[in-house]
Amino acid sequence: MDLHHELKVRFGYDEFRPGQEGVIRSILQRNDTLAILPTGMGKSLCYQLPGEMQDGLVLIVSPLVSLMEDQVASIRKRGEKQVAAVNSFLSSEQRKYIFDEIHKLKFLFISPEMISRSDMTNFLMRVPISILVVDEAHCISQWGFDFRPDYLRLGEFIRLAGNPPVLALTATADARVEADIIHYLHMSNPNVIRQSLDRPNLTYTVQQLETEADKTTWLKERLRMTKGPGIIYVASRKRAEELTHALQQEGIRIASYHAGKEAGDRNIIQQQFLSGELSWICATNAFGMGVHKDDIRQVIHDQMPASAAAYVQEAGRAGRDGKQSSAVLLYVTDDEQKVRFIVQKDLPDEPQVHHFAAMRSSGQSIESSAELAGISETGSRVVQYYLESLTLEDVYKTFTKLKYDKEEKLRQMIAYVHEKTCLRGQLLSYFDETSQTKPNMCCSVCGTVNDEWLISTESLGNRRRLLQWEERIRLLLC
Amino acid sequence: MKLSSIILKIAKKMDGQRSLNASLHVLRGKRSGQTLQDIDYFSVKPYFSLLPKLADATFAEAVQSLRHSGLIKESEGIVTVTEKGKRTEEELRVFHFDGWNYRGREEVFFLRLVLLVQTLSQLRDSQNSFHPITNDRKIQQFVKEVLRSLYDSRQNNAQYLADELLLALEMTGISDLQASILCHRLTGVNASGWTWEQLEEATSEPVASLQLEYLEALHRLIAVSESEKLAEKLPILHKLARGIRIETPLTDSTSITKKLFDQGVSIEEIASTRQLKVNTIEDHISEIAANDRDFPILQFVNQEDQLAVEMEVKNNDVKRLRLLKDKFPHLTYFQIRLILTKMKGEYV
Numbered sequence: 001m002d003l004h005h006e007l008k009v010r011f012g013y014d015e016f017r018p019g020q021e022g023v024i025r026s027i028l029q030r031n032d033t034l035a036i037l038p039t040g041m042g043k044s045l046c047y048q049l050p051g052e053m054q055d056g057l058v059l060i061v062s063p064l065v066s067l068m069e070d071q072v073a074s075i076r077k078r079g080e081k082q083v084a085a086v087n088s089f090l091s092s093e094q095r096k097y098i099f100d101e102i103h104k105l106k107f108l109f110i111s112p113e114m115i116s117r118s119d120m121t122n123f124l125m126r127v128p129i130s131i132l133v134v135d136e137a138h139c140i141s142q143w144g145f146d147f148r149p150d151y152l153r154l155g156e157f158i159r160l161a162g163n164p165p166v167l168a169l170t171a172t173a174d175a176r177v178e179a180d181i182i183h184y185l186h187m188s189n190p191n192v193i194r195q196s197l198d199r200p201n202l203t204y205t206v207q208q209l210e211t212e213a214d215k216t217t218w219l220k221e222r223l224r225m226t227k228g229p230g231i232i233y234v235a236s237r238k239r240a241e242e243l244t245h246a247l248q249q250e251g252i253r254i255a256s257y258h259a260g261k262e263a264g265d266r267n268i269i270q271q272q273f274l275s276g277e278l279s280w281i282c283a284t285n286a287f288g289m290g291v292h293k294d295d296i297r298q299v300i301h302d303q304m305p306a307s308a309a310a311y312v313q314e315a316g317r318a319g320r321d322g323k324q325s326s327a328v329l330l331y332v333t334d335d336e337q338k339v340r341f342i343v344q345k346d347l348p349d350e351p352q353v354h355h356f357a358a359m360r361s362s363g364q365s366i367e368s369s370a371e372l373a374g375i376s377e378t379g380s381r382v383v384q385y386y387l388e389s390l391t392l393e394d395v396y397k398t399f400t401k402l403k404y405d406k407e408e409k410l411r412q413m414i415a416y417v418h419e420k421t422c423l424r425g426q427l428l429s430y431f432d433e434t435s436q437t438k439p440n441m442c443c444s445v446c447g448t449v450n451d452e453w454l455i456s457t458e459s460l461g462n463r464r465r466l467l468q469w470e471e472r473i474r475l476l477l478c
Numbered sequence: 479m480k481l482s483s484i485i486l487k488i489a490k491k492m493d494g495q496r497s498l499n500a501s502l503h504v505l506r507g508k509r510s511g512q513t514l515q516d517i518d519y520f521s522v523k524p525y526f527s528l529l530p531k532l533a534d535a536t537f538a539e540a541v542q543s544l545r546h547s548g549l550i551k552e553s554e555g556i557v558t559v560t561e562k563g564k565r566t567e568e569e570l571r572v573f574h575f576d577g578w579n580y581r582g583r584e585e586v587f588f589l590r591l592v593l594l595v596q597t598l599s600q601l602r603d604s605q606n607s608f609h610p611i612t613n614d615r616k617i618q619q620f621v622k623e624v625l626r627s628l629y630d631s632r633q634n635n636a637q638y639l640a641d642e643l644l645l646a647l648e649m650t651g652i653s654d655l656q657a658s659i660l661c662h663r664l665t666g667v668n669a670s671g672w673t674w675e676q677l678e679e680a681t682s683e684p685v686a687s688l689q690l691e692y693l694e695a696l697h698r699l700i701a702v703s704e705s706e707k708l709a710e711k712l713p714i715l716h717k718l719a720r721g722i723r724i725e726t727p728l729t730d731s732t733s734i735t736k737k738l739f740d741q742g743v744s745i746e747e748i749a750s751t752r753q754l755k756v757n758t759i760e761d762h763i764s765e766i767a768a769n770d771r772d773f774p775i776l777q778f779v780n781q782e783d784q785l786a787v788e789m790e791v792k793n794n795d796v797k798r799l800r801l802l803k804d805k806f807p808h809l810t811y812f813q814i815r816l817i818l819t820k821m822k823g824e825y826v
Contacts, residue, residue, distance in 0.1 A: 077607050464679070469658040473644055473661055476664055478640050
């Protein structure tokens, strides 16, 4: 079969990106396949191409509504209209419409909560499924940084649906997570295709500073002197607002982005960043998934993320076009404590679990029990899941283990900032890889960081001027 | 435009009759019988549901500034507007909100407009593939329909839409600043919309004020767009305004109650069938009464009581429920509210 021909005709590309072809061949031979491909390496093509080449429905399980909508939009954008998404936000009328049209659909996105509902399972069991795609498959593992208990119910669905070929996709999975994915999705003799996480065009830097205030000063200087487009990741909405304001004062075209912003403004900010009207985004980790911008030159972390996996994912948003790009992590000594607090806060402790269980058995809903016990929304889903399958004692034990595990993950990041050997090698080692190449501009420890290529030549933005309204209309439409 | 000015306008209408919370409920669009009756009785429908997410603190701050400038006074929970307040209120310009008839639907109109402008801007630039400014499928489908109907008849729609917008904004009577805000929230090729903060920086007006200006401008633009008389001059905008105005004056839940009530089911029975409190059903009934000239009030209050309360209101200018209740202890609040509703139109 001439896959290159199919790629050219259906998608207009000349070449596959690394890893794609192997995955596609494996799935076309109806093998269960686990593909571990770095962010931005075109994971969705791995099911879109074989999906188009085969009869039947491609069912894609996806954890986030926003991600789902984004993927639907991008598939539509290339001209495939037989695509839809089912999630709990749809009205029953909209849902019915999709079901009536199901035989015409090629791609159906669905959330894990929806797929495990019995009415949904019964319905989907009768639909011929060509590929069952599990996106962000690391969510199935409690060792992953984004555990979603609903994913654990997928195994049951796969069995009921007559074991269609399963394609599990993820950007990061160490050996433990890999084993979990294969086990819980009942994958038989799967082909595991792992593309190196190494990004030779990224330069890694750890910048140690004395105080929080130094971070702001450093960032001001950095953004004045070097070029975007870039993302600054911060730990809180408050910091995002403050830092953005300080950098705007320097004349930098930057906006903040976080879940607390009005939806209209969030869309506008994305649009401005894509079009280049903004050079920088200062964001919490709410920003990034589903943002397709290939020419991001810098990703700077104002605060270390909770794990190396999260760091690799976020830093990896730089340089998807393959050109030289920079990943910087700022660090002051206090950061460890701060991040530890944020990380552990999400995990309920013994009294909280106890309280939650008591509330549940007195007939309270999951939401209000969680609120009364002071457990976060994500936390409550995890607790609820374990309470259904384990004794209270074992739930406590599990959470103690999870706390320990999170601490271990955080230690990776702490080790990274204190690292005395190559940063690239260190990051890769967390994923049981060794670096194959030695780029010229490797990392701050190797001492080969050279920022000359980053020096900005653009002048800083002037204050934006409002146009007369008639002028603005003509600019937009005439 | 300041929030405090709007509150002052409402307070003036309810002068000496209601608490500050009544104004807050109007602005938030609370669907209780009391508020629904108030907006009718005091003619503040245009302000209904203008700011559904108005925070307590924001409201309190605006009220504080009115109090501080000596424009309003509060005693026993009732707000009165001072002489100074009255003069200030008269000097304020007339506002042209239409909250009651749009109730948040204005955003749907605007999203349709934003997406249509973006699409036509992209097509004019020969870019058939782009990232839409909204992922809302309903909006996308609606705009797609509109586009299809446009292309059946003619080309160069970007130019036509530009002409319509220029004409419509002129006809609305909004200020240049308002028109400019609306236009800068629109997105096109190499001209993304502006965030509220960017608008604040460029105009030196606070975000909250800009958003109120925007809301009023939007209400007036929809009014022009939906007008049947102008439909021929503004065919595209007319299409975009389809289904925006709230046609049924009643809330959804009240409509269900009305159906049962019209079949002769009693309040208690309605409450038990619908598993709602009797109070709630009474709120529904008040809402129905406020919207129905021929409401059979005699089912609930006898002629004698009705006349007595009416006399009291007319002669002593009392509209406060509690005072009326003191005077007529044998009547329930519900009955008094119904009588006041019935009087609306005859008096005031």
